[in-house]
Amino acid sequence: MHAAESAPIVVSGIGVTASIGQGRRAFADALLAGEHRFAAMRRPGRQKPASDGDVAPAFIGAEIADLRMPDAVAAAKLRNLSWSAQVALATLQEAWDDAELDDVDPRRIGLIVGGSNFQQRELALTQAKYQHQPEFLRPTHAMTFMDTDLCGVCSETFGIRGLAITVGGASASGQLAAIQAIEAVRSGQVDVCIALGALMDLSYFECQAFRSLGAMGSDRYAHQPELACRPFDRDRDGFIFGEACGAIVVRRAADATRTPYAELKGWAMAWDANRNPNPSLEGETAVIRGALARAGLSADAIDYVNPHGTASVVGDETELAALRACGLDRAHLNSTKSLVGHGLSAAGMVELIAVMLQMQAGRLHPSRNLDSPIDAGFRWVGATAIDHVVERALNMSMGFGGINTAICLQRS
Amino acid sequence: MNLEDVFAIIVGHTREVVPGLDDYAFQFTDSLRELGANSIDRSEVVMLALESLSLKAPMIDFARAENMGELATLLHAKL
Numbered sequence: 001m002h003a004a005e006s007a008p009i010v011v012s013g014i015g016v017t018a019s020i021g022q023g024r025r026a027f028a029d030a031l032l033a034g035e036h037r038f039a040a041m042r043r044p045g046r047q048k049p050a051s052d053g054d055v056a057p058a059f060i061g062a063e064i065a066d067l068r069m070p071d072a073v074a075a076a077k078l079r080n081l082s083w084s085a086q087v088a089l090a091t092l093q094e095a096w097d098d099a100e101l102d103d104v105d106p107r108r109i110g111l112i113v114g115g116s117n118f119q120q121r122e123l124a125l126t127q128a129k130y131q132h133q134p135e136f137l138r139p140t141h142a143m144t145f146m147d148t149d150l151c152g153v154c155s156e157t158f159g160i161r162g163l164a165i166t167v168g169g170a171s172a173s174g175q176l177a178a179i180q181a182i183e184a185v186r187s188g189q190v191d192v193c194i195a196l197g198a199l200m201d202l203s204y205f206e207c208q209a210f211r212s213l214g215a216m217g218s219d220r221y222a223h224q225p226e227l228a229c230r231p232f233d234r235d236r237d238g239f240i241f242g243e244a245c246g247a248i249v250v251r252r253a254a255d256a257t258r259t260p261y262a263e264l265k266g267w268a269m270a271w272d273a274n275r276n277p278n279p280s281l282e283g284e285t286a287v288i289r290g291a292l293a294r295a296g297l298s299a300d301a302i303d304y305v306n307p308h309g310t311a312s313v314v315g316d317e318t319e320l321a322a323l324r325a326c327g328l329d330r331a332h333l334n335s336t337k338s339l340v341g342h343g344l345s346a347a348g349m350v351e352l353i354a355v356m357l358q359m360q361a362g363r364l365h366p367s368r369n370l371d372s373p374i375d376a377g378f379r380w381v382g383a384t385a386i387d388h389v390v391e392r393a394l395n396m397s398m399g400f401g402g403i404n405t406a407i408c409l410q411r412s
Numbered sequence: 413m414n415l416e417d418v419f420a421i422i423v424g425h426t427r428e429v430v431p432g433l434d435d436y437a438f439q440f441t442d443s444l445r446e447l448g449a450n451s452i453d454r455s456e457v458v459m460l461a462l463e464s465l466s467l468k469a470p471m472i473d474f475a476r477a478e479n480m481g482e483l484a485t486l487l488h489a490k491l
Binding site: 079080133137138139140143 | 428
């Protein structure tokens with residue numbers, strides 16, 4: 001192995017935006033306090049029209065209430081930016097500043113945007129508005145409907161010239177972006193690579209399809225939205241959407257200008273050769289073992305696991321079976337999705353960030369609504385945060401289409 | 413609707429699309445390009461004006477306008 005390929009890879013910058021807080025400090029505080037913003041979703045394009053022309057009961061989710069844009073982004077520029085792009089810019093600005101990238105050669109900086117089909121809600125709004133007057137459709141729609149518009153918007157704003165691509169891995173996209181960023185730095189393609197888990201902006205069409213598929217939570221908690229999101233609880237019945245975006249700056253440890261958040265010790269991807277949304281015990285155990293092996297760690301060395309935990313009926317059980325099969329039933333465990341919901345393309349990145357912020361705080365955040373865990377044999381963090389200095393953690397993601405990812409982190 | 417009304421509509425959309433022109437005193441002789449509108453911005457301004465005027469016409473019909481006054485004249489002629 002080439003020396004550069006074996007150099008330790010670290011995270012030297014973080015940016016995060018979620019319903020519970022914008023910025024790593026606000027986000028960490030809210031995580032540790034167990035806050036949530038689950039409610040009936042109000043963003044235009046997420047209300048399901050009823051058959052009688054009225055508005056049907058809204059889907060439950062967690063939306064970003066108030067986005068602060070960085071001063072560098074002119075207000076007038078926002079009119080042509082999708083919601084996903086606006087949140088990406090605000091999030092990336094934080095990570096960029098945190099990692100002090102202004103002094104890095106822009107030709108040596110890369111950007112991997114995790115996710116695809118980001119702008120479904122805006123597509124639904126556009127199609128509804130111009131259905132009967134297509135002649136007036138905005139010319140800029142031709143730019144914004146493409147996922148790679150996020151690459152263009154971010155690279156133009158920050159002057160990134162080394163690399164800018166999207167990678168799609170359904171709900172594992174955020175972690176897939178992190179893994180691709182690690183590989184871009186290891187291979188020498190760039191010196192610094194930003195991995196961004198982009199906000200997937202669902203419309204009611206996707207919410208309805210997810211619900212029909214049995215993946216999204218039902219109307220069971222329509223009148224108690226605070227109870228709807230309950231990963232690993234016996235009363236779960238599907239994921240609850242949460243708007244989110246996260247970005248990390250990946251580089252070799254020797255190049256970092258500040259104390260890193262964590263070392264990215266090991267990572268793995270595995271495919272199930274299965275287009276469907278059902279989980280695979282084989283695929284999940286493969287990535288757990290693969291990430292541990294690359295990190296050179298045994299399961300006993302992992303003292304905290306941040307699982308995927310969508311609250312899918314079968315998915316949560318399969319994930320716990322995989323953790324048990326890999327000897328990870330003694331590590332502490334909580335669910336970030338129980339606080340922020342399922343960010344889909346952003347989820348894996350936001351959870352990776354949650355791991356590092358908990359490492360930094362020396363505390364593990366609570367799991368909401370974990371009233372009756374489906375397996376009480378695990379070391380769950382329940383309704384209140386606990387003190388725990390994480391030395392080595394494992395973070396997992398899975399996505400429709402049979403993708404599994406896992407990343408192993410070590411405290412710097 | 414007279415020519416000045418059409419010009420006012422173009423001015424309104426130009427302020428919407430091009431940053432920093434909120435207090436600018438627009439003249440018929442002003443060039444959108446010289447005011448900082450790139451080709452995409454200019455097409456957005458024309459399309460927004462067409463929508464405001466409920467005027468269905470191909471964008472190419474307005475490509476020869478050298479300034480905002482000429483654009484207003486071309487639009488007004490199609491009303």
